[in-house]
Amino acid sequence: MAGPANPDRIKNSSMAKPYQPLALVSQESEARQHAEDRLQQSDELFRLLVESVKDYAIFLLDPSGKVSTWNQGAERIKGYKAREIIGQHFSRFYPVEAIESKWPDRELEIAAKEGRYVDEGLRVRKDGSTFWANVVITALRDETGELRGFSKVTRDLTERRALEERSRQLNTELRARVTQLLDSRRQIELRTLELQKLSTELMRVGDEERRRLARTLHDDLSQHLVALKLELEAKQADEKVSLSKSIELTDEALLKVRNISYLLHPPLLDESGLLPALHWYIDGLQKRSKMRIIFDYKPAVFQRLPRELENAIFRIIQESLTNVYRHSGSEDARIEIDQGAETVRVRVRDFGKGIGESGDLTMPPPGVGISGMKERVKQLNGELRVSRAEPGTLVEATIPIFEQATMTIRSAG
Numbered sequence: 338m339a340g341p342a343n344p345d346r347i348k349n350s351s352m353a354k355p356y357q358p359l360a361l362v363s364q365e366s367e368a369r370q371h372a373e374d375r376l377q378q379s380d381e382l383f384r385l386l387v388e389s390v391k392d393y394a395i396f397l398l399d400p401s402g403k404v405s406t407w408n409q410g411a412e413r414i415k416g417y418k419a420r421e422i423i424g425q426h427f428s429r430f431y432p433v434e435a436i437e438s439k440w441p442d443r444e445l446e447i448a449a450k451e452g453r454y455v456d457e458g459l460r461v462r463k464d465g466s467t468f469w470a471n472v473v474i475t476a477l478r479d480e481t482g483e484l485r486g487f488s489k490v491t492r493d494l495t496e497r498r499a500l501e502e503r504s505r506q507l508n509t510e511l512r513a514r515v516t517q518l519l520d521s522r523r524q525i526e527l528r529t530l531e532l533q534k535l536s537t538e539l540m541r542v543g544d545e546e547r548r549r550l551a552r553t554l555h556d557d558l559s560q561h562l563v564a565l566k567l568e569l570e571a572k573q574a575d576e577k578v579s580l581s582k583s584i585e586l587t588d589e590a591l592l593k594v595r596n597i598s599y600l601l602h603p604p605l606l607d608e609s610g611l612l613p614a615l616h617w618y619i620d621g622l623q624k625r626s627k628m629r630i631i632f633d634y635k636p637a638v639f640q641r642l643p644r645e646l647e648n649a650i651f652r653i654i655q656e657s658l659t660n661v662y663r664h665s666g667s668e669d670a671r672i673e674i675d676q677g678a679e680t681v682r683v684r685v686r687d688f689g690k691g692i693g694e695s696g697d698l699t700m701p702p703p704g705v706g707i708s709g710m711k712e713r714v715k716q717l718n719g720e721l722r723v724s725r726a727e728p729g730t731l732v733e734a735t736i737p738i739f740e741q742a743t744m745t746i747r748s749a750g
Contacts, residue, residue: 394491397477400484402426402445414470414493416463427489430460432467448474449484457494469498533716547601562590603651611647612639615654619672626662634674642681646736649713650674650683653721656710657685657732665689667729680719681736688729710734 394411396404403426407419415422415430428441435441435458448454453475460470471492477485566587573580606614612634619630641647654672661670667689675682707723710732714721719736 392492394489396489398427398445398474398487398489400486402428402441402487405486411491414462414468414491415460421463430491432459432461444472444474445487448476448487452476460491468493468495470494550601562587606647606651607644610641611650614647614651615672618651618655619658622658622662627668628658628662629669630658631669631671633672634676636676639674639676642676642738646681646717646738649717649736650681650734652713653683653710653732653734654685656707660707661685661687661689661730665691665730676738679738681738683732683734683736685732686726686729688726691725691728691730692723 390408390410391413392410394414395408396411397406399405403424404422405424407417407423411422412418426441428436431441444454444456453473455474456472458470458472459467460472461467471494473490475488475490477488479485566584569580569584569587573584603614603617605617615632619632622628623630642650658670658672661667665687667687669688671684671686673682673684673686675684711721714734714736717736719734721732721734724731724733
């Protein structure tokens with residue numbers, strides 16, 4: 338038979354069951370309180386963050402558009418203290434014409450309908466000055482979808498807009514300068530073309546004048562000298578007086594006139610072509626200067642070239658050999674002419690002083706000879722180069738044949 342129950346045991350047993358739920362409730366309460374504290378701290382940190390931002394105006398509007406919060410950025414950008422603006426309608430940040438057209442209210446309507454509104458435009462500070470602002474208005478709704486207000490973020494873009502405007506002005510000025518430079522370049526090109534035409538015409542006139550003077554010397558003065566010589570010889574025979582000295586001087590004058598005439602423009606150049614004229618000139622120069630000149634040309638059967646081209650080649654060789662004789666100190670020179678299917682290449686080489694490393698002549702300057710040769714070759718769409726030859730100097734010209742033939746046909750037509 339069981340003994341009587343222990344009252345203390347029954348008491349302890351009945352009291353132990355109610356304590357278990359209280360512990361759970363306490364833990365849940367502590368967790369909830371902890372979460373609320375963390376949320377409150379988070380809200381406080383977020384509030385401090387928003388209030389401390391100085392580069393952006395961040396504030397809240399109630400559903401009617403009145404300011405309900407204000408941060409340091411809003412105070413810096415717009416100029417109002419919090420106590421001066423909270424409770425005021427945000428339309429006071431807008432120009433008068435925008436207020437009169439009720440545009441601020443329209444912005445709130447768009448934000449409420451679309452969720453947000455973004456715009457750039459002029460805004461007004463407390464002191465009445467304006468600035469260029471970027472504005473973002475966002476509608477704030479609760480869980481039920483009820484509109485609780487708006488957040489508004491404003492950024493001052495005045496400096497950026499000024500920089501953009503300055504950049505546009507600079508770009509406009511730059512385009513204007515580029516246009517001016519292009520116009521100037523076109524003017525220079527036109528003037529250069531005119532100068533080239535003038536230079537070509539002057540060179541043509543010069544060649545014609547040399548040809549005319551040569552013909553005058555040969556046909557007129559030479560004939561007078563020949564007549565004078567015949568007269569002297571007849572007088573000497575009739576009167577039996579010695580006029581040998583006068584006749585000798587007349588022969589020398591006649592020879593010099595003929596040489597000058599041929600140097601101005603060899604008749605052989607027009608009558609027989611380039612090679613006979615060069616042979617005549619080279620033979621005469623060798624006799625006068627005692628230089629040894631080698632003349633080589635290809636092909637062996639050398640075809641006649643257009644008159645302008647033959648005249649240019651003769652002048653290049655004449656000027657080059659004159660420079661060799663006067664300035665280089667070389668006793669030898671070599672001439673090569675290579676006539677190809679499309680171009681003619683002319684090379685004149687001496688073995689004298691040569692030119693400096695920088696291309697400057699170490700010999701006395703040859704006047705306008707080199708520049709004249711370059712200009713003549715350029716007018717024929719060719720190329721002329723003067724370079725060191727170790728020892729001596731090499732003058733090399735390359736001139737197209739086809740273009741000169743076309744020019745000759747056109748001039749003949």
